[in-house]
Amino acid sequence: MPFGNSHNKLKMNYTAEQEYPDLSQHNNHMAKVLTSEMYANLRDKETPSGFTLDDVIQTGVDNPGHPFIMTVGCVAGDEETYEVFKDLLDPVIEDRHGGYKPTDKHKTDLNPENLQGGDDLDPNYVLSSRVRTGRSIRGFCLPPHCSRGERRAIENLSVEALSSLEGELKGKYYALKNMTEEEQQQLIDDHFLFDKPVSPLLLASGMARDWPDARGIWHNDDKTFLVWVNEEDHLRVISMQKGGNMREVFTRFCTGLTTIEGLFKEKSHEFMWNEHLGFVLTCPSNLGTGLRAGVHVKLPNLSKNEKFGEVLKKLRLQKRGTGGVDTAAVGGVFDISNADRLGFSEVELVQMVVDGVGLLVEMEKRLEGGQSIDDLMPEQK
């Protein structure tokens, strides 16, 4: 927001060619798609709240990318970004989300009854289970673009809704700027505390402005349901617990989300959602379900097997280290989660994780016993 919007009219005094960014060293989705013609066609547009093309792409211009990892390189400043700049974002979405077309429809399914099994992943291997997603409140600008007033309003609405939660969801909000030292230490020990973003991918988009104003963490008393307010998205919602009962984690996830959504609706607010993109979030990579369901699982033998990568690909799963994205595995323990976000429903994605991890554990046991896993090789999902 502070970096380009005010000059959109000024830029029209220069030609598109004079303003077009130098993307010759770049390797991200935005750079692949944004030709100078496209730039010329889109540069005089703004969303109703004033978010411009240069605002969308600034993070991708400032961060050329990594030769092996393809970052997205663009963000949304509000819900309308995905409409006004669809000439850019539709192809980015298609590339990032496995061929998802502008005419495709996304199904939302938050009914945990539709999940088969998932309550009996072997806890000797599956150490913990977790499901996360994000939600945006319709009518407010997203973190790259929101003003302080908006961000505070989002915080107030969210805290009000969360404070109405009851039963196993009942909990407490910790505002980042008001936290005591003890509270802070406890949240660190629980691995709940999030810090001001340091990644240049996030900073360049303007999401960290005014930190830590209107940012905070809410969690239930049981410490199994957690909400981040105004970090990368309006809300990030996390359900987690030790062990392999993904079904319980997912049930709590769905119940919590649906309850929160109901509480917002009582106050005439709703989540950003449409039948093409599903839930609308800041980063195009999180559209659809915004869902990452994962486990920390011990696979010391399987991970050394030459077929590990292929198996994961067929199961539509991805591996990470237990520190999260871009970390390495420690001691044969991996974070295994769904690779997809958009084009599959929540139930479908969690089902893939549940079934897939079940198979991975079976393979691990076979290899432990010195047996082959050839007959267990799955079909491509």
Place this chain on the structure above:
Amino acid sequence: MASSFARILSSKRNVGILSLVGAGSLTVGFLLNREQHVSAGAQVRRVYPPSAEYPDLRKHNNCMASHLTPAVYAKLCDKATPNGYTLDQAIQTGVDNPGHPFIKTVGMVAGDEETYEVFADLFDPVIMERHNGYDPRKMKHPTDLDASKIRSGLFDEKYVLSSRVRTGRSIRGLSLPPACTRAERREVERVVINALGGLQGDLAGKYYSLTQMTEEEQQQLIDDHFLFDKPVSPLLTCAGMARDWPDARGIWHNNEKTFLVWVNEEDHTRVISMEKGGNMKRVFERFCRGLQEVERLIQEKGWEFMWNERLGYVLTCPSNLGTGLRAGVHITLPRLSKDPRFPKILDNLRLQKRGTGGVDTAAVGSTFDISNLDRLGQSEVQLVQTVIDGVNYLIECEKRLEKGQDIKIPAAISQFK
């Protein structure tokens, strides 16, 4: 240039309203073939009162936070410069960087020349605080680049290892680094290197664009200590100065490596004259000559530097207004630096010390960077003379201490002459 742009009612608050009346190129029709949840006549951007937008500055210790009261915020928050630069943009760096309990940062920047006028209610008191009482509402800033007026200026090289003078210049009509568009930044680069290309004699040199330099050129510039990196300080990155890096950034220096210009780093240009040894007079003479020659060359093409008699040369950070000048030496003062009167002597001479790595570094051994404290309210000649007189005094003190003689704290010199 800036004055030819119509004053645009483009503050963020009003964009939603503008969109309703059809200004800009919005196409409301796009909503019709997807789920329609925003009707065309609705208020599309929430508007909050200034009290809801006022930043939380309770933990802040910077000049902006000291002067941005809720009343000042309310008065200024809906204004914008003709280019559309707003108060929130100017103060963002100060909101994001609460400061240090012992070092008081400025906490705000200018996006263009008009920022200092449109937001004068905030900038004027900040300028007065930062520049030790210079009142931009009442006082005039003198500019004097006539190096022939300098007296003395040849230091004893037993003590002074090197001499340097730096300043900055902005090209009138183009936005400053926090706010400039890519095209404007490229235009700054084009205008400046065009002018530098016209320099001759001992000033003739070459430009090294950051996007195009070779590995060898890069290594040479590092070895010469000329190369600047993408800013990492959050004070700068939060102000938006590092956008699009390294597009349109570069380094120019003369063949003799005594005159150096940075393009599009913290300011449009930073100009540095330096050499080993103690000939500050020659360093300043080259400085003035180079600056005046560059000014003449850009004027030939119809451009000029941002300058006015209230604020002198206009630069991005309010701390660099006036002369933007820092004239300094690297000097060894093994005895004087251990004397408890050293800080007071520097104070009274209106000098400041830094480590030889620059601002916020520690001194190594007993070698210091000593330079002028002031920037605004005195001319270049006056400030350089202050440094010369002051450094000579410090050397005298050091010599007296060497001989076992006593030294005196000098009378405090007056600030505004």
